[in-house]
Amino acid sequence: MKRLILLFLFLGTLTLHAQQAYVTEKDLPYYSNLTDKKDAYQNSQCRLDLYYPKGVKNYSTIIWFHGGGITGGSKEIPKALMDKGYAVIGVGYRLSPKVKAPVYIEDAAAAIAWAFQHISEYGGNPDLIFVSGHSAGGYLGMMVTLDKKYLSKYNIDANSIAGLIPFSGQAITHFTIRQERGIKETQPQIDEYAPLYFVRSDAPPMLLITGDREMELFGRYEENAYLFRMMKLVGHKRTRIYELQGFDHGGMAEPAFPLLLKEVAALTKEVKAARKI
Numbered sequence: 696m697k698r699l700i701l702l703f704l705f706l707g708t709l710t711l712h713a714q715q716a717y718v719t720e721k722d723l724p725y726y727s728n729l730t731d732k733k734d735a736y737q738n739s740q741c742r743l744d745l746y747y748p749k750g751v752k753n754y755s756t757i758i759w760f761h762g763g764g765i766t767g768g769s770k771e772i773p774k775a776l777m778d779k780g781y782a783v784i785g786v787g788y789r790l791s792p793k794v795k796a797p798v799y800i801e802d803a804a805a806a807i808a809w810a811f812q813h814i815s816e817y818g819g820n821p822d823l824i825f826v827s828g829h830s831a832g833g834y835l836g837m838m839v840t841l842d843k844k845y846l847s848k849y850n851i852d853a854n855s856i857a858g859l860i861p862f863s864g865q866a867i868t869h870f871t872i873r874q875e876r877g878i879k880e881t882q883p884q885i886d887e888y889a890p891l892y893f894v895r896s897d898a899p900p901m902l903l904i905t906g907d908r909e910m911e912l913f914g915r916y917e918e919n920a921y922l923f924r925m926m927k928l929v930g931h932k933r934t935r936i937y938e939l940q941g942f943d944h945g946g947m948a949e950p951a952f953p954l955l956l957k958e959v960a961a962l963t964k965e966v967k968a969a970r971k972i
Contacts, residue, residue, distance in 0.1 A: 715780065716749040719772070720817075725786070725809035740789045743806055746772045747782035747817050753972050755823035755857070755963045756782040756814050757955070758807055760832030762862075765791050765799055765871040768831070775952035781959065782819050784810055788835070796872045796888055797845075803835040804845035811851050822966055825858045825959050829948045830912075831871070833864025834890070840901075841893035856899045858962045862951045863905050863944055866891045866918035880913065891922050896930035902958045903936040906947030915944065 722742045748754055757776055761768040770787035777783065788802035811821045826836040836859060839845045843853040868884040878884060885891050903923055908916035919936055926934035937954060939947045966972070 715751070715778070717778065718747055718749045720745040720747075723809075725806045736789060736793055740787050741802055741805065742770070742787050743809065744770055744772055744785040745782065745817065746777065746785075747819065748780060750818070751780075752818050753820040753823070753967075754780060754782055754818060755825060755959055756784060756810055756819045757825045757827055757959060758784045758786060758810055758836070760786050760788070760803060760806075760826075760828030760835045762828065762830030762832045763790075765831045765834075765869060773948075773952065775949065776956070779956060782814065782817065791871050791875060795875050796869075800835060800838050800845060800888075804839045804848065807839055807856070808846060808849035808851055811855065812849075820972060822855070822970060822972065823857050823963055824855070825860065825962070826856055827860045827862065827955055828864070829862040829951075830864070830944065831869065833861030834869050837861050837864045837866070837890035838888070838893075841890045841895065841898060842887075843893075854897055854899055857966055858900045858902070858958060859898075860902045860904065860955045860958050862948050862955075863911065863915050864890070864903070864919070865915065866922040870913075883914075891918075891925060894922065894925045894929050894931070898926070898931055898934075900933040900958075900962060901926065901931075901935070902954070903934065904947070904951045904954055905936070905938055906942045906944050907940045908938060910941075910943040911947075912944040 721744050725743050726741050761771050770785040772783050772785045786806040788799045810824050814821055828836050840853050840856055840859045846853045868886050868889040870880045872888050903919040905916040905919050923934050923936040939950050
């Protein structure tokens, strides 16, 4: 009987989400009017798409950074995140070699700041902003969340992020940044462009998701495992790691989406209960 009740509740939730109307706002600029209007590349790339439930209040928002090695890709709203009761922000950002570090990290921070500053205008709650992305996108989210200086520029505490859930993000200095400096992809480096450099006990909850360690890009699982270990050693109690065995770097995203949604649901419930939202 208990299982039947849970099944009906689950089906009811799916029906509710399926009936909910959603709105998509495209190509919203996330830099303020201080943006250099003469910079055509910045003005074309530094835009976001906002997908949100119409007529709903206090919903959670997932900020999604696309992958592509910081040299390719474009903003996207993953289908796996649609119709789930959440807003999704797909972020475009400038790419190497047209720009070099830390420009694209600063773009990621500006997009996250936009969400904190504006999501309430669309019905969302700034206490419920989650950061995710695949590969290079995961790396950008990790950098902005762990190195607090990027969001402090906007008077935003990175600890206000409700949760960080990167997909196969690079924990050491990104290989594209190393290439910009003439360093080989197989030469690891940890400096101010490495999430590992900024491990700290007070960071938001983190769920690190990677593909199979034997199938991942270079040592991506091991990098995340080391980040997980160091976060524990500095006293962070809410870092977890999940290895999707049997999936390579590109293929791990699809099975990772349900884990992202489960994490967002659990943390949303927790935050709402704690703040009586």
